[in-house]
Amino acid sequence: MPTFRMRDGSGSIRLKHVIEDTDRHGNVRVYLRRPGHLKVRLRSQPGTEDFLAEYRAAMMGATPRAPTGPLERRGSKGSFKWLCEQYYVSAEYQRLSGRTKYVRRGILDRICKKNGSKPYALMEPRHVRRMRDKMADRPEAANGFVKALRQVYAFAVEYELAQRNPARDVPYLKAKGDGFHSWTMEEVRQFEGHHPIGSKPRLALALMLYTGQRRSDIVRLGPQHIKDGWITLTQAKNRDRKPVTLSIPVLAELKAVLDATPTGNLAFLVTAFGKPFTSNGFGNWFRKQCDEAGLKHCSAPGLRKAGAALAAENGATERQLMAIFGWTTMKEASRYTNAARQKVLAATGMKLLSRDGGGPGRGKRGVAKRDTPHSSPSLKRPRRTQWRQS
Known part of the structure; x- marks a missing residue:
């Protein structure tokens, strides 16, 4: 019994007696096969209202109408x-x-x-x-x-069907901006102020912020993933080719929210019908919760970015970020650690721009102190310099 994702983002649905068949050309066809009845093909796009109407009609014994358009033909060889x-x-x-x-x-x-x-x-x-x-x-x-x-x-x-790949050397376009807006801690507090502990939106925020996982993993996360205070999961992204399995501790902030919030049995977050969210369905639902909190520019992916920035500013290394977020290269982790280092260096270095001096290694009037012979034995003693007063 296959599961179909609803196109309106309301979740997923499983329909009794519905099967999928894939032919040798990779075409997937959906059928209604009830015991004692002929197999009936359902031709509408799965997950749409037309598909549900066609399913209900077929369950009542009605024969679906033949498609009005031309039947899809196979491509000619070489096309x-x-x-x-x-x-x-x-x-x-x-x-x-x-x-x-x-x-x-x-x-x-x-x-x-x-x-x-x-x-x-x-x-x-x-x-x-x-x-x-x-x-x-x-x-x-x-x-x-x-x-x-x-x-x-x-x-x-x-497979020797072509001699070259014409798309191989065509570069990707550079994305505009930095993608999804990264939440600030003020925005997190604003969301928490609108959605108190014990509510589903507050649980969703805590799961994303305090685990650092993607929404495709958050919708699958449940009690079965926690043991002895640790969360162990295999990330959904690339799980069929290059699976990444993580073990991360349950933070006290997350445990407090979990203990105070009703959850599902196999997934912490469930829809109004008690079923787990789909990734897109959850994103649409959480988008509405942000709007209700007055955060129309915030979204679920931005919380993952906020968590990475927070960890980096608190001193996390590239390796530590990779272990938390499941990145397999240092490229993504370096973005956050470099930004955090820039912020720290700027905080300590901006005083050196002051015309009154006062920074490390300067006298009362901004005059650079002499280096001692012991500090740089291989370097020549620098000249005494002073800011010119305008």
């Missing part, structure tokens, strides 16, 4: 659509997570809708750049497009 069909049944595609499959196939299907009949062997880097640049106002979407093409052609090269 870009044909290449995508080969990719969908490859081992490389099948080992991706369900979410990654859904996103990548959506991108490739949109390309096929416009250019699916064109020979894939004739695609050049200039074609990729041209299509990428049309999405310049949406750099994340543009980069997802380039990444999807890179993976399709990497598969084609590996």
